Amino acid sequence: MRPTELADYVGQSHILGADKPLARALAGGRIHSMILWGPPGTGKTTLARLLAAQVDMRFVQISAVMAGVKDIRAAVAEAREARSGRGQGTLLFVDEVHRFNKAQQDGLLPFVEDGTLVLVGATTENPSFEVNNALLSRTRTYVLRALDVQAIRLLIDRALADRERGLGGRGLDMPAALRDQLAARADGDARRALNLLELAADIAAGRDASSGEIVQADLDDVLSSGLRRFDKGGDYFYDQMSALHKSVRGTDPDAALYWLARMLEAGCDPRYVARRVTRMASEDIGNADPRALQLALNAWDTYERMGSPEGELAIAQATVYMACAPKSNAVYAGFNAAWKDAREQGSLEVPMHIRNAPTTLMKDLGYGQGYRYAHNEADGYAAGDSYLPEALLGTRYYEPVARGLEIKIGEKLARLRARDEAADTSRVTRSHPNAPTADE
Incomplete structure (x- = not known):
């Protein structure tokens, strides 16, 4: 059921839309090396095939699970021969490219750079962790998203209607409600949806060859049969x-x-x-x-x-x-809240008293003035001092929970905050005589 034309490809409009860079390149008959990153069943292999056809290039596929440097050299030799003979470029599709080791990934670099081939790598793993920076810098990463229910439903409808490649030739029907149910249970995975559909059709045919319809019991049997989605391709x-x-x-x-x-x-x-x-x-x-x-x-x-x-x-x-272990998401929640403020509050000024002052001019401008060296304060704490930008004074990001070590952390912070409230909160402009300057 793989589409043979890019117009029939389902999903990924965020990278294939008419106003997107990839679509514009294809419209001009061009293609560039890329990494397709996404969960299983989102159409990475299919898209690579269609891209090659769209720009009239040879399509060569290897799997990083089975291939080695020898296979890369063979693909490069074929690409050079094709370009010198028919003048046709080669698109090399490397499935599960993250499984190539550093030497294998480096082996692709010179041929991507000199245009011997266009590399399209597919991965279910984060390229930032699994693909070399050198290869990443020579490719563009496109993130493929899990297909939504409507897209999966369209693929199911096509498979049921297609008489040559799908199930249309069996004369089977499937009620709309069951198609919707299957689309939802496919979890964005087109391959899984079609596999489940075919299994349900086989069960229906085995149950009653004359019924001509997939019923709820057939679908339930498939969905509860322990079909393993976590296969080599990463299902489940x-x-x-x-x-x-x-x-x-x-x-x-x-x-x-x-x-x-x-x-x-x-x-x-x-x-x-x-x-x-x-x-x-x-x-x-x-x-x-x-x-x-x-x-x-x-x-x-x-x-x-x-x-x-x-x-x-x-x-x-x-x-x-x-x-x-005792559980706490206080750091996680606090970091997210701080990140949100950092993103949305703009470039808030660093308070003058905690700025670095490496030059005389900066000291004259007030940088570092009033800084209190905590080690020289009672109990190593400058009560009443503050370190947040003025617009965020008093903000609490980290609130320890009453579990595990955070019980003690929370008690300590409560004591320190009580000291802050008791202290004169006006800015102290006199530094301790033994305190280092801000630039120290």
Whole structure:
């Protein structure tokens, strides 16, 4: 059911719209090297094929899982031969490009630069982490989004109507309500939607070849049959990672272990899991138990040193620890709030008393004047002083929760804030005689 013309391609209008750079390049008969980053079933391979056809280029596909430098050299040799013979350019599509190591990625660079080939790489992983900066700088990254329900529904309708490539030749029908249900359950994955549709059609035919209709029981059978979406292409990836994350957040070590085992058994890269577990340590535990972050990093490092299966046990250990640890998202919430103000409040001035003053002119202008060196204050705290821009004075971003170590942190901040309220809040213009200057 792959479309053969770009006009029939469904979704990704944010990069293929008439006013978008990629569409304008195609309209001019041009194409550039790119990375297509998106979840499974969003049309990365199909788009690469259609791009090659749109600009009349040879399409050569290799998989980074199976290919090596030898395969790259062979593709380059074919590209040179084609260009010298028929004058036709070559689009090299590298599926799962993130699985190429540094040497393999570097091997593509000179041929992308000299125009021997146009590279289109597909990845489900963040290119910032998995693709070399040198290759990223020579390509443009396009983010493909999961297809919405309407797009999936259109693909289902096409498959049911197409008599040559789809299910139209079987004479099967499917009620609109069931088509909507399947589209919603596909979770933005076109491949999954078509696979489920074909399975439901097979079940319907096996149940009653004369019925000519897919019924609710057929669809229910497919949706509850344990079809694994987390295959080599990454199906079920987001659902299962979300389940793991929420199990840790919900303090359920048993569920966390189950989802971790499901993902690893299905072939998920343990490094990716380790990275997400490390994120959980900051997002969901934070300062309630700072040891969680260190344990997550230790588990990640252990896997890098030992590999499977020993290293996976360390990731499981960190996962269980985090599931059982006290939870706090105070840092996460506070950082998001601060980020929002930084983005929306404009370039608020740094208060004069905490500015750096490396020159005489800056000192004469008042830079650093009134700075109080906290180490020389009682208990190492300059009560009543402030460090936020004037427009944000009094803002509280970090509010510790009453769990774990943050109980102690909250008590300390409460004491310090009480001292602030008791102190003379007018700006102190006299520095401690032993305090360093602002530039120190």
